[in-house]
Amino acid sequence: MAEPRAAEGCSCSNTDCLERPLRRLFRGLGRGVATCPWPFVLVPLLLSGGLGAGFVFLPQRQANDIEGQFTPTSGPAKAERDFVRQHFATNDSAGFSAPRLPTEGAYASLIAVAAEGGSILEPAARRDVLRLDQLVTARGYEQLCARSDDGACTSPNPLLPLLSDASEAALGNLTFPVSHGVFLGAALGGVQTGAGGRLLSARALKLMYYLQEDGPAAAESQRWLESFLRDVPSELAALGLTAIQVTYFTSLSRQEEFEGNTKSVIPLFSITYFLTITFSIVSCLRLSCIRNNIWLACCGVISAGLAVLSVFGLMLFCGVPFVVTVANAPFLILGVGVDDMFIMIASWEQSLRKGKSDVKSLLAETYAEAALSVTITTLTDVLAFYIGTWTAFPSVRSFCLYTGTAFVFCYIYTMTFFGAIIVLNHKREQGNRHWLTCMPVGVDKDQAGESCLYNACCIGNCSRQSSQLETKQPESEHPMIIFFKEYYGPFFTNKWVKLLVVLLYGAYLGGSIYGCTQIREGIDLRNLASDDSYIIPYYDDNDRYFSAYGPRVMVVITESVDYWNETVRLGIENCTQNLEGISYVDKNLSESWLRVYTTLAESGLINISDKTLFLNNLSILFSMVPSFKWDVNVTQDKIEASRFFIQTVNVTSAIDEKNLLSQLRETAEQCSIPMMVYHPAFIYYDQYLVIVQNTIQNIVVAAGAMLIVSLLLIPNPLCCLWVTFAMASVIVGVAGFMTFWNVNLDSISMINLVICIGFSVDFSAHISYAFVTSGESSANKRAIEALSLLGYPILQGAVSTILGVAVLAAAKTYIFRTFFKIMFLVILFGALHSLVFIPVFLTFFGNFGRSPHNTKAQKLELRFRNDKDCP
Numbered sequence: 001m002a003e004p005r006a007a008e009g010c011s012c013s014n015t016d017c018l019e020r021p022l023r024r025l026f027r028g029l030g031r032g033v034a035t036c037p038w039p040f041v042l043v044p045l046l047l048s049g050g051l052g053a054g055f056v057f058l059p060q061r062q063a064n065d066i067e068g069q070f071t072p073t074s075g076p077a078k079a080e081r082d083f084v085r086q087h088f089a090t091n092d093s094a095g096f097s098a099p100r101l102p103t104e105g106a107y108a109s110l111i112a113v114a115a116e117g118g119s120i121l122e123p124a125a126r127r128d129v130l131r132l133d134q135l136v137t138a139r140g141y142e143q144l145c146a147r148s149d150d151g152a153c154t155s156p157n158p159l160l161p162l163l164s165d166a167s168e169a170a171l172g173n174l175t176f177p178v179s180h181g182v183f184l185g186a187a188l189g190g191v192q193t194g195a196g197g198r199l200l201s202a203r204a205l206k207l208m209y210y211l212q213e214d215g216p217a218a219a220e221s222q223r224w225l226e227s228f229l230r231d232v233p234s235e236l237a238a239l240g241l242t243a244i245q246v247t248y249f250t251s252l253s254r255q256e257e258f259e260g261n262t263k264s265v266i267p268l269f270s271i272t273y274f275l276t277i278t279f280s281i282v283s284c285l286r287l288s289c290i291r292n293n294i295w296l297a298c299c300g301v302i303s304a305g306l307a308v309l310s311v312f313g314l315m316l317f318c319g320v321p322f323v324v325t326v327a328n329a330p331f332l333i334l335g336v337g338v339d340d341m342f343i344m345i346a347s348w349e350q351s352l353r354k355g356k357s358d359v360k361s362l363l364a365e366t367y368a369e370a371a372l373s374v375t376i377t378t379l380t381d382v383l384a385f386y387i388g389t390w391t392a393f394p395s396v397r398s399f400c401l402y403t404g405t406a407f408v409f410c411y412i413y414t415m416t417f418f419g420a421i422i423v424l425n426h427k428r429e430q431g432n433r434h435w436l437t438c439m440p441v442g443v444d445k446d447q448a449g450e451s452c453l454y455n456a457c458c459i460g461n462c463s464r465q466s467s468q469l470e471t472k473q474p475e476s477e478h479p480m481i482i483f484f485k486e487y488y489g490p491f492f493t494n495k496w497v498k499l500l501v502v503l504l505y506g507a508y509l510g511g512s513i514y515g516c517t518q519i520r521e522g523i524d525l526r527n528l529a530s531d532d533s534y535i536i537p538y539y540d541d542n543d544r545y546f547s548a549y550g551p552r553v554m555v556v557i558t559e560s561v562d563y564w565n566e567t568v569r570l571g572i573e574n575c576t577q578n579l580e581g582i583s584y585v586d587k588n589l590s591e592s593w594l595r596v597y598t599t600l601a602e603s604g605l606i607n608i609s610d611k612t613l614f615l616n617n618l619s620i621l622f623s624m625v626p627s628f629k630w631d632v633n634v635t636q637d638k639i640e641a642s643r644f645f646i647q648t649v650n651v652t653s654a655i656d657e658k659n660l661l662s663q664l665r666e667t668a669e670q671c672s673i674p675m676m677v678y679h680p681a682f683i684y685y686d687q688y689l690v691i692v693q694n695t696i697q698n699i700v701v702a703a704g705a706m707l708i709v710s711l712l713l714i715p716n717p718l719c720c721l722w723v724t725f726a727m728a729s730v731i732v733g734v735a736g737f738m739t740f741w742n743v744n745l746d747s748i749s750m751i752n753l754v755i756c757i758g759f760s761v762d763f764s765a766h767i768s769y770a771f772v773t774s775g776e777s778s779a780n781k782r783a784i785e786a787l788s789l790l791g792y793p794i795l796q797g798a799v800s801t802i803l804g805v806a807v808l809a810a811a812k813t814y815i816f817r818t819f820f821k822i823m824f825l826v827i828l829f830g831a832l833h834s835l836v837f838i839p840v841f842l843t844f845f846g847n848f849g850r851s852p853h854n855t856k857a858q859k860l861e862l863r864f865r866n867d868k869d870c871p
Contacts, residue, residue, distance in 0.1 A: 018712055022375070023368045029415065030367030034360040037420035044417040048306040054313030063321030063398070064259045067683055070523055070747055072392035075686030076665075080678040083558065087633045087641040092212045096146035096154050099552040099645055100630050104680050105146075106213035106221045106251050108136065108228050111189075111541045112205050112244040119201035120188070121171055124243035126163040129205060132246060133160060135235055136209055139228065144221050146210040149626045156207040158182045174199040177549065183589060185647070189545025204545035225250045233534070247538040257529035261324050261813045264530055268807040268816075269330060275803050276334050277301050283796065284345060290428075292435040296345055299421040304337025306417065307410035315402050322402075323395045325748060328808070328819040329403040335804025336381065337410045339797040341418060343370045346793070348422055359426055363419060371415060373766075378411040380706050380761045387702040388754040391694045393687075393747040400754070484791035489784030492840055501840045508733060515736025522654045522688050523746035527814035543652070549586075550651030551679040553664065555579060555644045559674040563639060564614035568673070569598060575671035579646055582667065584660045589647035593628040597621050615639075654744065657681075658688035687746065695750045702757045703727050710765055719768045722842070726764030726833045727757055733829045734822060741821050748815055752822035760826075763798075763834035766790050771842045779843040787839055798831040 033040050063069060071078075084102040098105065112129050114120045120129065133156065145153035155161070162170050175197040177185040190203025211221035229250060236246055280297035308330045316322065347370035351362045385404030389397045434441050491497060526539040555576065562568050572594060580587035600621065601608045608614040615634065622629040633640040651660055664677040703724075710723050734753060735745070743749055770786035801823070808820035 022372055026367040026371040027364040029371075030364035030419065031360045033367075033416065033419045034363040034423050037423040040416040040420035041424070044303075044306055044310075044413050048310045048313075051310040051313035051317070054316035057316040057319075058322060061316050061319065061322045062259075063323055063394070064255070066255060066258055066525070066528060069321075069323050069325075069395040069398075070393065070528075070687070071683055072686050072690045073394060074392065075683060075690075077678065077682035077686050080556075080676055081680070081683065083641075083676070084554065084556065084643075084678055087556075088630060088643065090214065090630075092146040092210070092214055093217070094147055094151065095149050095626075095630065096210060097148075097627055097630060098154070098208070098210060100554075100627075102678075102680065103213075104251055106211040106218075106225065108209045108211075108225060108248065108250045109538075110136070110207045110209075110246055110248045111538060111545070112207070112246050113190075113541055113545070114203055115243055115245055117203075118243070119203065120205045120244065121199075121202055122243070123165065123168070126165075128241045128244045129160075129207075130163055131239060132241065132244070133207065135239055136207070136228075139231075140224065141209055141211075144211045144217055144224055146212055154210055156209050157187050157205060158184065159187055159205070160207075171199070178589070183647070185549035185589075186546065189541075189548075204541060206542075206546060222252070225252050229253065229256070247534070247541050249535050249538040253535050254525060254528060257533045257535055258324065261327075261528070261530060261815060264813060265327050265808070265811055265816050268811065271807045272331055272334060272804060273301065273305070275806065276338055276800070279800060279803050280338055280341065283342065289434050289436075290432060290441055293345060293425070294435060296418075296421060296425055297341070300338055300341030300345075300414075300418055301334065303341070303413045303418045303421075304334045304410055307337060307406050307413050308333055310409050310413075311402060311406040315405065320401055321394065321398050323398045324815060325395045325399045326402045328805075328816060329399065329406060331805045331808060331819075332403060332801075332823065333406045333410055333804075335801035336377075336407065337414070338800040338804070340374050340377075340410065340414045342793070342796055342800070343374055344414060344418060344422065346370070359423055362426070363423060366422070367415070367419070374411065374414060376709070376765070377761075378407055379709055380757075382407045383705045383709065384702045384754050384757045387705060388698055390701070391698060391747075391750070392690050393694070393750070396747050396750060480792035480795070481788055485784065485788035488791060489787040489839075492787075492836065493780040493783055493843060498840050498843065501836060505837050509729070511740075512733040512736030515739040516732060518739045519735060520654055520739070520744045521658060521691050521746070522685075522744060523748065524654065524744065525684065530812040532812060547652045548649060550584070550648035550656075550660070551681050553646050553648060554678045555646060555668070556676050556678060557642050557673060558676055560638045560640055561673060562611070563594065563642075564608055564611050569594065571672050575668070575673050575675055576644060576646075578667050578671070579664065579677070582660075582663050584648050584651060584656065584663065586647050586649045590645065592644040593621065593625070593631050593642065594644070596625060596628070600624075611637075654688070657685050661685040661688065691745055691747070691750065695745065695753055698750070698754050699731060699757065702754055706757055706761045710761065719765060719772060722768040722838055723761055723764050726830070726838065727760045729837075730760040730826065730829045730833060731757065734825045737825055737829075738822065741825075743818050743821055748818050749822055752819065752826060760830050760833070763794055763830040764838060767794065767834045767838055768842065771839070783839040783843050786842075787835070791835060794831060794834050798827045802827050 081102050088100065088102070090096075090101060092105075110132060112120060112125070112132060114122065114125045118125060120126070136156075142153055148154050159171075159174075161167065162174075173179075174184070176188065176191050176193050176199045177183060177197075179199070184199075186206065188199075188202040188205055192200045192202070194200050211224060212218070213221055229252065232248055236248075277298060280301055281294050284293035284297040312322075312326075344366065347366045348362070350369065351365040354365070382404050385400040385407065388400035388404075391397060391400075428435070428438060432441055433439060492501065526536060529535050557572065561572075563572075576590070576592065577587075579585060580590060597606075597608065597618075600606050606613075606617045606620055608617060615637070618632065618634065631644070632642045648660060651657055661682060668675045668677050706727065707720060707724060710720055731753060738745070738749060767786055767790050770789055771782050774782035774785045776782045776785050805820050805823045808816040809824075811817050811820075
């Protein structure tokens with residue numbers, strides 16, 4: 001079909017420079033597949049079987065470490081943690097202090113909430129709390145517990161000794177949040193206070209059982225926590241607590257629940273394949289037992305399945321980590337693979353209608369028409385995924401690497417395996433054989449009176465004519481093509497409907513931009529567990545009752561400074577006060593060894609006026625407050641590093657976490673003293689600092705690559721304009737409507753925003769190119785022709801892709817539901833732009849950008865290359 005344009009030369013108004021060589025290449029491949037189809041069937045099957053053996057490495061390749069996969073690879077908090085570990089030793093067997101841990105520690109936590117709106121300090125609730133404590137300690141906790149300086153187990157709650165009936169009077173003398181020098185903000189929740197901060201009631205109480213995680217006891221602590229998680233549900237039920245409700249959590253819980261997510265989605269694979277095969281069969285179904293394309297539909301789905309098997313096995317062979325996000329890939333690959341199948345079958349059917357009988361010529365023509373379209377869509381999608389590997393989040397890198405490579409294999413198998421299946425199916429048709437039994441089908445005179453259904457299943461068609469004659473008769477247009485040509489296109493080219501579409505787009509764009517301004521960043525750690533997990537109620541209770549007081553942050557002086565110099569001490573104090581001046585910090589709850597030390601000196605008890613006296617008198621400070629010795633790293637003649645603590649408050653949302661981290665770090669950087677801030681939670685907060693930057697970077701680079709591909713393969717200026725418009729508009733729409741659907745901008749949704757670039761190109765490039773290459777006389781007629789040619793194929797491709805991910809909507813895990821939500825938005829908005837917005841907007845530009853070479857051959861060529869109909 002390219003010959004009529006061969007003499008036009010190589011100009012920016014056509015695609016001969018690259019298109020004609022590609023067509024020759026694809027024609028040669030088609031002839032090769034048609035000449036000897038069986039190797040092209042068997043080699044992909046054998047290759048898939050061989051590469052599929054890589055699944056034996058799956059247990060070793062699973063990389064579901066939450067910190068490693070869902071936090072930035074080079075996040076500042078990881079370096080800060082290394083510094084704390086290096087300069088401040090911990091000893092959880094003697095001298096344990098939870099705020100001083102460089103990690104979260106090994107622990108089991110329980111939250112007891114008073115039943116029926118009561119107070120946890122009421123007698124019945126207190127007794128139940130004591131029974132709960134006895135349940136935990138009876139499991140051998142005291143042998144593995146983290147111990148304080150006196151060798152005793154650290155108390156799971158500072159109020160625990162006061163909960164007995166004998167100590168009830170002491171409870172009446174408590175104040176909140178500090179009582180007798182003890183901070184109670186993390187111990188009690190839902191607190192009501194009276195005059196002077198006197199504690200009146202509390203809704204909840206938290207018990208924290210820390211275990212030793214250093215040295216030989218680490219393995220035993222791990223087993224203890226595993227046993228706790230296994231047995232505690234039944235033990236709590238047997239305990240029969242009536243005055244309190246208990247939720248529980250351990251340091252292993254988040255990781256164990258996250259690792260179980262992949263197993264929860266495995267049953268959905270079978271549902272997805274059933275839906276996809278059913279849709280493919282229905283799309284390709286004929287009331288002809290010879291020309292029925294059921295086997296083609298099934299083999300198209302199998303081809304996508306082989307691509308998944310091959311790529312997953314290959315990646316596992318190569319040692320690429322398998323992250324839970326990768327479990328989303330097969331659903332997407334299946335939808336896209338089926339879309340490519342529709343293109344191939346449609347082009348094959350169009351070649352048959354030309355009257356060619358030679359199978360080599362038929363397949364060569366099919367490849368020449370379909371392969372370029374499949375190549376464009378595959379190239380844009382693969383580029384989008386491979387560009388997505390340039391990110392700070394390992395989970396995104398793994399997903400993009402698996403999925404991008406799978407698209408390559410899906411393309412290869414479509415061009416080889418599925419092409420060979422088309423040839424074999426054609427030979428069956430030429431032999432007039434039944435689609436299921438492959439037995440010869442003929443017309444029997446005794447069957448003349450049978451029903452249409454009988455004749456379709458047993459003879460080959462409803463008209464009782466020879467099936468061989470049927471194949472030679474021209475076929476009528478598909479009903480959906482008629483719908484788009486006669487009804488849909490004229491409706492949307494009506495001037496009043498155009499006005500309505502413009503208003504609709506204005507509302508869409510306005511809502512999208514507003515949504516972008518309200519977008520929430522970062523992944524909530526609770527979302528890494530399934531909806532029915534036991535940790536969700538724990539998170540709920542923790543947020544409801546214990547969110548008033550946030551992390552207790554370390555303020556670390558990172559270099560050796562002259563602490564005995566009063567000017568230096570004033571500089572440190574100014575820096576500390578600046579940190580305390582942040583709205584998220586309660587300055588009354590800070591803890592500083594240097595302030596206490598300076599107060600002692602000002603009272604005349606010690607002298608710290610020079611280096612020797614300052615260092616020698618530290619032992620007096622440590623004897624008064626033993627925990628301070630863990631805050632000062634003293635060598636023989638200097639202090640290498642030291643740390644203080646500030647208490648954060650009202651950190652209740654992701655925005656608060658982001659603002660807290662940025663304000664603390666900015667304030668510390670502005671300090672004249674070398675200083676940093678750290679808390680183990682900052683490892684996860686770091687995602688807020690890079691998620692937007694990474695997302696924008698990947699989108700811009702991917703969009704640029706897509707435009708280059710569009711210019712090379714469809715170098716029409718108007719096409720590039722509308723491809724750019726569609727990409728920007730779809731991305732803004734998806735990002736904006738994420739907010740309305742309660743989806744955060746995190747490492748999971750970032751994957752999908754990159755994906756939407758490829759899909760927006762797929763949809764928009766074809767419809768705009770069909771418009772500018774149309775030979776019709778008016779803009780309205782060109783829009784109608786473009787819709788009649790591509791309306792149904794775009795709709796069919798959108799439905800097949802959505803079906804591929806639809807079952808994820810029923811998943812009980814945020815990761816998989818988010819993938820469905822954003823893919824649904826991507827496909828919905830991509831199809832909406834291609835079928836509504838772009839056709840209408842194109843009519844406003846009249847003849848602008850119209851190609852001067854709109855021959856009939858061009859129109860037919862466009863039709864055959866892009867039509868995905870499976871009649």
